[in-house]
Amino acid sequence: MRTSAVTSVLFVGGKRTEALEAARNAGLRVVYTGPVSDMSERHRELVDAAVLLPEFSPRVAVRVAVALHGIVPFDLAYSAGDAYLQAAAQINQELGLRANPLRTVSSVNDKSLMREVLRGIPVGQVAAAQVESPLDLAEFTSANGFPVILKPRGGSASEDVHLISDQDGLTALAERLAFPGGGRGAAPWVVEEYLEGREFSVETHSAAGEHLILAVTEKFKNENFVEIGHVVPARITEEERAALAEETRSVLTALGVEEGPGHTELILTAAGPRLVETHTRPGGDAIVELVKLAAGYDIHEMTFSWLSGKPADVSHEPVAGAAAIWFLTAEQGRVTAVGGEAEAGAGEGVRFAGLSAAVGDTIPEVRGSADRQGEALAVGDDADSALRRARAAIGRLRVEVEPLTPAAAPDQG
Template identity: 70%
Template sequence: MRTSAVKSVLFVGGKRTEALEAARNSGLQVIYVGPKTDMTARHHELVDAAFLFPEFSPELALRAAIALRELIPFDIAYTAGDLYLETAARINHELGLKSNPLRTVSAVNDKALMRDILRDTGVHQVASAKIRNRLDLEEFVTSNGFPLILKPTRGSASEDVRIISDATELADVAAGLESAGNASSDSAAPWVAEEFLEGREFSVETHSAAGEHQILAVTEKFKTESFVEIGHVVPARITAEEHTMLTDETKAVLTALGVEEGPAHTELILTAKGPGLVETHTRPGGDAIVELIRIVAGYDIHEMTFSWLSGERADVSHKPLAGGAAIWFLTAEQGRVTAAGGETEARTSEGVQFASLSAAVGDVISEVRSSADRHGEALAVGEDADSALRNAREAVARFLVEVEPLNPAGDPVQG
C-alpha cells in the first residue's frame, strides 16, 4: 500500500480521458490545468475544477498549479502525455508532493541525460554521445563507426530519428547541423548519437509501486525504415528466455533511473548481445497498447495507477478477453488524396474491435516521418498473437486511399 494515500489529483493537459475516468472511479477529486484546445465535453463531465489557458506553457502551468492548491488542495500532479510529463513532475517537486523524482522524469524526457545516468550501471551499455555540432558527430563515428542513430535529445513520436549509414550520409547530415548553427559547448545538446542496435524491437509495459516493478506485458513492435511505429502485438512472440532477458533489463533500467511508482513504457531491441535500451517513459504506452494489455493480460493500467495512488492494491487484474491483440496503422502513398473509404469493410473484418480512417479527399499525404503521418488504424483480436496480427493487417488492407502524385511545387504530376 502507498504510505500517503491520494484523495485529490491535478491532471496536467491531455486530450484523452481514460486516466481521468480511472481517477473518478477510484473516488478521487479531479482538478485539471491545461490548454483550452485539450478540453472536451467529456473532460467537463469528469473534472471538479479546471484552469484553462490558450496555449500550453510549462511556467504558466506551474504558477497556476501553485495558485490552485491554495484554493483547492490536491495531493499529486499527474499526466499521461509526453508534452506535460516534466511539468507535472516539476509541480510535484516544487510543492513537495510524493511522486517520481523530478530528475527521473527529466531523464526519461532527455535522452542524453538518460544515457549519462545509466552509464556505468548494471544495464546493457549503448554507446552514445551528445551532438552539438559537426565535430561531435564526426568524433562519434571515429569511435564507433557506421551505422549510427541520430535523434533529437528531447524528441517524441519517432520524429526526426535518422540512421546514418556511410560517409556520404554523414556529410549531408553534418552540413544540416552547420546550417542550423552550432550549439556552444555550454548549451544543451540538441541531438544525441547512439550506436545502431540490430534486432527485433519490443516494449515492456510495467507498473511500479514503492520501487517494485510489476511486469504487465511484453509488446512486439513494427517500424518503417524511418523508425515510425506501424504496428504492435501482445503477447510478443518470444521464447521464455527472451522474455526474462527483456523484463530483467527493464527492471534494471527503471531502478537505475529511480522510478518509484506508476506506469512505464520501456522500448528495447533484442540484439545478439542481449537487450539494448532505446528509451523509456514514465507513462503508459501509446498507440492503444493500454487496450492491447487490457484485452490479453487483463490489466487496466489506468485502474492500477489510481488504485495505488488512492491507497489500495496496485496489482488488480481481470479475466483476459483474448489470446492475442494487435493494432496496425495505414501508411499511404504520397500525394493528394483523390478517393478514400473502406471503413465499413475494415470494421466488419474478422476480429476487429476498432477501425478508423483519417485520410480524406483533398488531403496531401507527405513522407512518413512521425506517428502523426499515419492515416488509419485497426485494432483486432485473435486466438493468439499471429491471428490477431493477421486480422489487424487484413483490416487495414481494406481501407481505400487513392492519391495523385504531386511535383515539388505541390501541383499534380502531368502524365
C-alpha cells in the same frame, strides 16, 4: 498499498480521458490544467475544477498549478503525455508532493541525460553522445564506427530519427539538419550506436520501487523508424521474456522510478536486451488497450487504484489470447478519395478500424506517428492471428492520392 493515499489529483494536459475516468472511478477528485485545445465535453463532465491556458507553457503551467493548489488543493500532479510530463514533475517538486522525483522524470524525458545517468551502471550499455555540431557527430562515428542512429534529444512519437550508414550519409545529413550553433529553432541531437535486432516494449507498473511486468509488446517499424504495428503478447521465448523483464527492472531502478505506469523500449540484440528509451507513462498507440485485452491488466485502473491507497495488482480475465494494432501508411500526395471503414471494421476479430485522412489532405513521407493515416485493432487466439486480422483490416481501408507537383510537395528537410 501506497502509504500516503491520494484523494485528489491535478491532471496536466492531454486530450484523452481514459485516465481521468479511472481516477473518478477510484473515487478521486479531479482537477485539470492544460491548453484549451485539449479540453473536450467529456473532460468537462469528469473534472471538478479546471484552469485552461490559451497555449501550453511549462513555466506558466507550474505557476498556475501552484496558485490553484492554494484554492483547490490536490495531492498529486499527473500526466500521461510526453509534452506535459516535465511540467507535472516540476509541480510535484514545487509543492512537495510525493511522486517520481523530478530528476528521474527529467532523465527519462531527456535521452542524453538518461544515457549519462546510466553510464557505468551494470545494465546493457549503449554507446551514445549529445551532438551539437557536425564535428561532434564526426568524432562519435570516428570512435564508434557506422552505422549510427541520430535523433532529437527530447524527441517523441518516433519523429526525426535518422540512420547514418556511412561517411557520405553523415555528410549529406549534416548539411540538412539544424544544430544549436546553426540558428534559431535548432535543438541538441543524440547519436547512438545502431542496435541490430527485434524491438519490443515492456509495459510495467511500479509501486514503492517494485516493478511489476504487465506485458511485453512486439513492435514493428518502417524504414524511418516510425512505429507501424504492435502485438501483445510478443512472440518470444520465456528466456527472452525474462531477459527483457530483468533489463527493464534494472533500468527503472537505476533511474529512480518509484511508482506509476512505465513503457520501456528495448532491442533484443545477439548480446541481449539493450535500452532504446523509457517513459514514466503508459505506452501510446493503443498499447494500453492491447494489454487490457490480451493480458487482463487495465493500466489506468492500476495507476489510480495504487494512488488511492488500494492494492496495485488489479487484474482481470483476458478477453483474447492476443491483440494487435496496425497503422495505415499511405503514399505521398494529395488525398482525392477515402473509404472502406465499414468493410474494415466488419472483419473477424476487428475491434476498431478507422481513417484519419480526409479528402484534400496532403500526405508527407511517414517520418513520425502523426504521418500515419489510419489504424485497425484486432484480437485473435494468438499473436499471428491477431496481426493477420489487423493487417487485413488495414488492407480494406482506402486512401487514394494524386502526386504533388514539386512546388507543392512538403519539405522533408
